[in-house]
Amino acid sequence: MAASSFGTSSPPVFDGQNYQLWAVKMKTYLRDFDLWEVVETGNGPPPLRANPTVTQLKHYAEESAKKYKSLSIIHAAVTETIFTRIMACDTGKEAWDRSKEEFQGSEKTKQMQVLNLRREYELLKMKESEPVKEYADRLMKIVNQIRLLGEDLPKKRVIKKVLVSLPEKFESKISSLEDSKDLSEISLAELVNSLQVVEQRKAYRLEDINESALLASQKGKA
Structure with a gap:
């Protein structure tokens, strides 16, 4: 209608x-x-x-x-x-x-949906080449689906999930964050912003390397 x-x-x-x-x-x-x-x-x-x-x-x-x-x-x-x-x-x-x-289905159907979503949540990991923001969005989509079904998923647990499922390239950043603040109190947006800084630095570094390699190649041809 x-x-x-x-x-x-x-x-x-x-x-x-x-x-x-x-x-x-x-x-x-x-x-x-x-x-x-x-x-x-x-x-x-x-x-x-x-x-x-x-x-x-x-x-x-x-x-x-x-x-x-x-x-x-x-x-x-x-x-x-x-x-x-x-x-x-x-x-x-x-x-x-x-x-x-x-x-929505019966209570039994609902519990099965929650069980499947929790399994998907536990197995989720960030891909090596995946941007942090995209991974956070993937994770929060599952988290919100679980919460919509009436199941509690505390913020602290979501932050911990992000931290343990990141690629090794973020280890040094996580260590510095642990030294400077209580990670159980950090927001997801704050964590993502901090990790994006690492991404940007790596991207700039790769860009400089590629540019240097290109200049060297052109010089060699000359």
């Missing part, structure tokens, strides 16, 4: 791919409209007391309407193909739970 506009922005659209990413974005979007709680719990407002005031009646009507407003937003946040799978749902919670069950 094509997305329509709610307030100043349209909801993120789910097409059947990358459910976890869409779910995170959608939760934030629903919270912005104070609708996530009703989607998560399905609870409506408490019953009105006897002889309610006009203000209380208005508030009760607004709170009661949230389960339908949330459904409307979820309808607008999926493609036509996905909409046909949730069109029979009467509330936002029903639509959310059905989508989650189908596209």
